[in-house]
Amino acid sequence: MGTVFTHGITVGATAATAVTLAATLVALPPASLNAQDGLYTPAQAERGTRLFEAQCVSCHGELTAFVPEVAALLGDHTFRNRWTGRPLRDLFELIQVEMPQDDPGSLSPSDTADVVAYILSGNRLGAGDTALPDIPAQLTQPLFEP
Numbered sequence: 330m331g332t333v334f335t336h337g338i339t340v341g342a343t344a345a346t347a348v349t350l351a352a353t354l355v356a357l358p359p360a361s362l363n364a365q366d367g368l369y370t371p372a373q374a375e376r377g378t379r380l381f382e383a384q385c386v387s388c389h390g391e392l393t394a395f396v397p398e399v400a401a402l403l404g405d406h407t408f409r410n411r412w413t414g415r416p417l418r419d420l421f422e423l424i425q426v427e428m429p430q431d432d433p434g435s436l437s438p439s440d441t442a443d444v445v446a447y448i449l450s451g452n453r454l455g456a457g458d459t460a461l462p463d464i465p466a467q468l469t470q471p472l473f474e475p
């Protein structure tokens with residue numbers, strides 16, 4: 330902590346992401362969703378927001394803004410590189426076992442699913458009608474498509 334990163338690479342990554350997204354949308358059949366959309370419900374993300382504000386924001390900063398000094402959980406370059414192609418199960422288990430770092434293991438499975446849903450929403454993945462399961466073995470989808 331305390332290391333200050335420069336913003337240049339982040340701006341570039343955001344522009345590249347926008348281009349990729351546009352290309353993906355054009356390539357899909359008209360009614361189809363982004364493959365990563367619809368993995369959680371709006372209610373989960375809402376509960377996850379409150380949980381994040383209470384237990385995570387002190388170390389991670391807001392999801393809505395990139396804060397260089399903290400361990401950002403946004404789709405910034407570092408976070409995206411680390412999680413591209415890795416199943417949501419890994420993110421779920423990391424959070425449940427290691428976070429919050431000052432009280433690890435304190436989140437229930439359903440709290441963990443809520444906060445994962447919030448992280449998905451913060452990374453601009455859309456909500457849907459089906460809740461994100463709170464059983465890690467069922468979370469086989471990658472957080473970010475390779």
Ligand code: HEC
Pocket residue numbers: 380381384385386387388389400401402407408411420423424428429430431436444
């Ligand atoms: C006391 C400070 C602290 C709190 C509170 C905290 N974290 Fe963390 N978290 C960290 C640090 C520091 C890291 C980086 C640790 C590492 O890389 O080993 C981290 C890493 C992570 C990562 C992995 C990030 C990555 O880029 O792969 C996730 C996901 C995460 N935390 C989620 C959460 C969630 C969700 C909460 C709230 C329930 C939370 N954290 C609360 C300090 C904290």
